[in-house]
């Protein structure tokens with residue numbers, strides 16, 4: 001009975017009015033919590049939906065952007081549409097563009113660099129867009145990421161939004177993990193300019209204590225969005241509000257790819273009610289404080305180098321061969337990224353039950369392994385010098401590691 005009671009399927013409003021209404025309420029709460037402009041909330045003329053993942057949300061926004069553009073240009077001009085992202089943008093935008101019929105050759109990956117903290121600058125976009133327009137192409141869609149996957153970099157939303165507006169491009173803000181931090185006033189600034197966005201997404205299933213799957217997607221124009229996704233088959237006319245002629249209620253089937261759907265709002269509602277804004281801010285700040293302390297310890301240890309300044313919970317640092325040594329210990333699992341040709345280590349403090357002590361333990365493990373690695377290198381260095389002369393040293397010293405460590409009690413990663 002309990003499972004039947006929980007098996008709510010709010011695809012049309014009439015199938016579960018309570019679930020559909022709760023979803024509109026929690027996405028508005030969530031939007032307010034992260035400081036989104038009013039115009040992206042239901043209360044301000046926009047609105048939101050809970051989808052399964054950012055990947056799905058991206059496909060839906062790309063489809064809406066495409067249809068909005070082609071309604072003016074004519075469908076035969078789809079080959080002219082261009083999508084812009086940076087080399088740090090999540091790869092799902094490339095896949096999404098392909099799925100909605102944008103020619104792969106019209107997907108532009110703009111290079112970022114250390115000088116902008118690996119953020120996509122408005123100048124770079126302007127130069128690229130001006131070139132395309134001169135060649136008769138049509139700028140369609142631009143992604144601004146707040147907290148990139150690899151490095152936690154932030155694109156300037158306002159600057160990119162102004163460029164997007166100049167050309168009628170759809171601006172999507174992907175704040176998949178770092179959006180959670182925006183519930184704290186000290187991080188709200190990263191979403192400054194979101195009023196210029198056509199859509200914004202963030203994943204409560206990442207850093208917001210909500211189990212898989214739950215992605216919030218807000219759009220400024222629900223009418224434009226649902227025009228690309230709505231269906232109105234005969235067999236639903238008698239159950240949906242569409243059939244009653246009263247469009248006031250929301251049919252979430254028109255806000256996503258699939259027809260039937262899950263009752264995700266209950267999960268987010270429980271998290272919001274259980275922890276409250278103050279509890280959630282404390283949770284985020286605890287992780288950020290631990291990541292900050294870790295970054296300081298790494299920076300103060302001359303054997304390590306912090307490669308990109310930390311903004312949220314992700315610390316990117318390097319020391320050769322450390323990744324394999326730590327992972328083979330079985331006590332922590334760390335992963336890597338590559339930036340400017342450097343192999344880098346990443347530490348993200350994001351587990352629901354992660355405490356400062358876990359970070360201290362990991363740091364002790366890293367230091368111990370670092371000592372082992374360096375000792376081994378000193379020995380092999382002496383040997384190489386003895387045997388082959390100094391030329392060989394270079395090759396050895398250039399094996400640089402870049403590692404990610406996720407302290408993931410509630411994730412698929414190995415807990416520390």
Ligand SMILES: *Cc1c(COP(=O)(O)O)cnc(C)c1O
Nearest residue numbers: 053054055090147148149176177
């Ligand atoms: C994780 C992540 C995604 C993908 O999220 P899914 O919900 O797994 O699709 C997209 N963008 C960024 C910035 C991410 O960190």
